[in-house]
Amino acid sequence: MRLSRRLILSATLAAALAPVAFGLPQARADEPNQILNASYDIARELFDAENKQFEPAYKAKTGKEIKVNQSHAGTSKQARSIVEGLEADVVTFNQVTDITFLVDKGFIAKDWQTRLPNASSPWYSFPAFLVREGNPKNVKNWDDLVRDDVKLVFPNPKTSGNARYTYLAAYAFALEKFNGDVAKADAFAKKLLSNVVVFDTGGRGATTSFVEREQGDVLITFEAEVIGVKDAYKDKNFQVVVPEVSLLAEFPVAVVDKVVDKRGSRQIATDYLTYLYSPEGQKIAAEFNNRVVDPKVAEEFKGKFAPVRLVKVEDVFGGWANAQKTHFASGGKLDELFVAQ
Amino acid sequence: MNRVIPGLPLSLGITVLYLSLIVLLPLGALVWQALDVGWDRYLAIMSGARTMAAFRLTLSTAALATVFNCVYGLALAWVLVRYQFPGKRFLDALVDVPFALPTAVAGLALSALFAKNGWFGGPLAGLGIEVAYTPLGIAIAMAFTSIPFVVRTVQPVLEDLAADVEEAAATLGASDLRIFARIIFPAILPAFLTGASLGFARSLGEFGAIIFIAGNLPLKTEVVSLLTFIRIEEYDYPAAAAIAATLLGFAFVLLFLVNMLQLWQQRRIGTGD
Numbered sequence: 309m310r311l312s313r314r315l316i317l318s319a320t321l322a323a324a325l326a327p328v329a330f331g332l333p334q335a336r337a338d339e340p341n342q343i344l345n346a347s348y349d350i351a352r353e354l355f356d357a358e359n360k361q362f363e364p365a366y367k368a369k370t371g372k373e374i375k376v377n378q379s380h381a382g383t384s385k386q387a388r389s390i391v392e393g394l395e396a397d398v399v400t401f402n403q404v405t406d407i408t409f410l411v412d413k414g415f416i417a418k419d420w421q422t423r424l425p426n427a428s429s430p431w432y433s434f435p436a437f438l439v440r441e442g443n444p445k446n447v448k449n450w451d452d453l454v455r456d457d458v459k460l461v462f463p464n465p466k467t468s469g470n471a472r473y474t475y476l477a478a479y480a481f482a483l484e485k486f487n488g489d490v491a492k493a494d495a496f497a498k499k500l501l502s503n504v505v506v507f508d509t510g511g512r513g514a515t516t517s518f519v520e521r522e523q524g525d526v527l528i529t530f531e532a533e534v535i536g537v538k539d540a541y542k543d544k545n546f547q548v549v550v551p552e553v554s555l556l557a558e559f560p561v562a563v564v565d566k567v568v569d570k571r572g573s574r575q576i577a578t579d580y581l582t583y584l585y586s587p588e589g590q591k592i593a594a595e596f597n598n599r600v601v602d603p604k605v606a607e608e609f610k611g612k613f614a615p616v617r618l619v620k621v622e623d624v625f626g627g628w629a630n631a632q633k634t635h636f637a638s639g640g641k642l643d644e645l646f647v648a649q
Numbered sequence: 650m651n652r653v654i655p656g657l658p659l660s661l662g663i664t665v666l667y668l669s670l671i672v673l674l675p676l677g678a679l680v681w682q683a684l685d686v687g688w689d690r691y692l693a694i695m696s697g698a699r700t701m702a703a704f705r706l707t708l709s710t711a712a713l714a715t716v717f718n719c720v721y722g723l724a725l726a727w728v729l730v731r732y733q734f735p736g737k738r739f740l741d742a743l744v745d746v747p748f749a750l751p752t753a754v755a756g757l758a759l760s761a762l763f764a765k766n767g768w769f770g771g772p773l774a775g776l777g778i779e780v781a782y783t784p785l786g787i788a789i790a791m792a793f794t795s796i797p798f799v800v801r802t803v804q805p806v807l808e809d810l811a812a813d814v815e816e817a818a819a820t821l822g823a824s825d826l827r828i829f830a831r832i833i834f835p836a837i838l839p840a841f842l843t844g845a846s847l848g849f850a851r852s853l854g855e856f857g858a859i860i861f862i863a864g865n866l867p868l869k870t871e872v873v874s875l876l877t878f879i880r881i882e883e884y885d886y887p888a889a890a891a892i893a894a895t896l897l898g899f900a901f902v903l904l905f906l907v908n909m910l911q912l913w914q915q916r917r918i919g920t921g922d
Binding site: 382384385388409464466467504505506507508509513520521522523636637638643646 | 699760761764765767781782864867868871875878879880881882883884
């Protein structure tokens with residue numbers, strides 16, 4: 309109790325002092341000159357670009373040379389690594405549950421979502437579809453994905469945060485379509501799962517199966533990845549299909565309190581995350597096909613993105629903790645629907 | 650204590666310490682965690698439809714891979730021992746590649762080859778045989794990663810086999826098949842079975858090479874090692890430990906058999922002491 313109160317106090321203090329400290333060219337001799345960002349699998353290139361811009365900007369402001377190191381893997385794995393001793397100063401994940409895990413283990417303060425704007429999530433995306441040249445199966449929306457003639461590729465919701473979004477997005481669509489009839493939504497989700505031809509363990513694996521191995525008619529993954537794949541494989545003429553409704557996928561970021569307190573890197577870590585919200589940081593995220601929260605930058609990239617109506621996990625499923633318990637835990641709904649096939 | 654060999658207490662001490670720290674301790678922790686689960690929960694985990702399906706699939710594909718490796722591995726060892734040809738050393742070195750190659754790379758390469766648009770997968774699909782994302786693909790990945798076991802255990806025994814016995818049999822009028830069945834095969838049988846069991850044990854636990862080619866559909870193409878991984882991803886450590894400990898049990902029984910076989914072999918070829 310005492311510890312957590314101290315954590316909250318120091319966090320609040322740091323948050324209050326952050327803008328002051330950032331504006332002043334102070335020498336911070338006792339701080340380390342490297343921090344580690346533990347992130348999700350497909351964000352490697354994005355953070356590479358962010359860091360390349362952050363490091364000189366930081367030097368210009370503070371006169372201090374720092375380096376942001378990167379570590380990328382599935383975020384559940386990253387969270388476990390941190391608990392087992394990986395000294396990551398900040399985490400930039402694609403799902404709240406894996407941060408919650410770190411909160412439960414005492415690595416991140418409970419109030420982490422209030423320390424940065426927009427519930428600590430600088431950009432967002434949502435599950436969208438990639439289809440083959442000319443959209444031969446005429447896929448427009450979620451209900452096309454449960455047709456018998458449509459084969460799907462998305463990773464296993466058990467091992468991929470990305471796929472958990474896909475599954476919940478489809479489920480949310482079904483709940484809406486059938487006016488909240490849970491039995492019908494279950495049947496819908498079950499059919500969706502039975503249409504999957506390969507379950508890769510992560511997002512990149514699913515992309516490979518769809519693009520290189522030519523499995524399935526539709527790849528479902530974050531819009532950011534969908535657009536990225538389409539651009540990377542211009543010769544294949546893939547088409548992006550944005551469904552009319554999808555599930556908001558927030559990419560939460562947090563300072564790992566236990567690590568920064570030990571290393572004395574709280575200031576740099578906080579500055580780094582704050583930077584992700586700056587116009588420069590937001591622009592890079594948008595260039596990597598993420599939808600960003602800064603209204604000006606969002607306006608600038610408006611032409612790039614199709615209109616979509618996004619629903620929230622909080623509104624449809626009562627939050628991630630609830631969704632985790634009902635759907636993804638062992639013996640939960642997903643197990644039922646998988647095994648009952 | 651017999652002190653004929655100098656330094657035995659020291660070397661034995663080091664061996665036991667090393668084995669305890671590197672092998673026994675982690676495995677002990679695993680079993681400890683599995684014991685924590687409790688018998689009822691353990692039975693519930695193991696009798697779940699998904700776990701059962703994963704074990705059935707893993708055991709059957711490992712068996713298929715082992716049968717293939719027995720035939721092909723024996724032929725490979727035979728060729729390497731009995732014939733001289735250009736490129737033999739290269740072929741010999743090639744046998745170990747599956748050991749050196751990261752299994753994930755092997756899995757990616759195999760899935761690229763055997764996918765419907767791959768070099769092998771295309772023609773095979775024309776014949777109506779699907780390999781990638783089916784149990785057959787899993788068996789191929791297992792066979793690939795475990796083939797060196799059969800070759801490398803049979804090879805030295807074949808090399809040591811005295812040619813005069815065969816020649817004697819031939820002069821007495823035995824056919825080639827008879828010579829193989831009555832002279833050669835019995836001599837290499839213990840080594841052959843050892844290699845096969847080691848390969849089988851390795852196939853049971855293989856992960857990297859398989860997940861890329863398996864399709865990973867629950868109940869259909871999900872192997873035990875993947876299911877263990879999935880349980881860990883869910884932070885469900887007890888279930889992961891229970892499944893892994895069961896797999897460990899299978900492997901342990903196999904390795905115990907291997908040790909028995911090796912004892913048998915030593916007695917047979919008379920080098921046992």
